[in-house]
Amino acid sequence: MDKKKVILVSHGKLSAGMLHSIQMIIGENEDVSSMGMMPGEHYQPMVDALEQKLKENPDTQYVVVADLMGGSVCNGMTTLLQYPNIKLVAGMNMGLVINLVLSPGVLTDEEIDAKVAEANAVNKRIQPELLTNGESGEDDFF
Template structure:
């Protein structure tokens, strides 16, 4: 089972993790890692790396980031480029609750990244158009 790290600016990651737990009790191998205003990027990258190591079961890790090209995403991409996570590291930007819930519920069956993205896209709708 792949580990999960939710990476964000501020406390968004912690809030998303709390929301995931409302739907799926206490999922294993998942951590939140928020970048706080007082943190520098070198320190945050090390914190993100430590979180990835902690949730890694040997099958790899997916880091879900709040914003494409934001600092948390850029730090995750740096870790991905370094290739230091056993089992591999995937980085998904633009996280939403729909994709997190889909991945948490399906990750033991080896859900593909494309399916995670589809779940995230499907969760974004104009309610008036439904």
């Protein structure tokens, strides 16, 4: 494989909103796209569309980022794991998506796992004691 594409998949418009938001930060990027399952729809058309891409572009790695582990969209995408050119990640957030998109080239399982761990490490409840007014000598939160 010599190319990488990131595809965001979700219930509703979450993936389209995520795409829009990351483009505010990294700019337009042809290597990332989104698909969403709207109310009353089934996930199968998204799965079928992605399966077609997998078959037509065997030299392209598709890193699919789903909104929710165990959700119907993610579960539907698991049926595509039989193809060697797909990686599936559950739990979409901006840090993860930006990191995956901006990482050059095809990613190994270990590299994807590291990026997931990095993204999860920054999910925190913000506590007042983490914020400083600069008098403590510690680095400011921001």
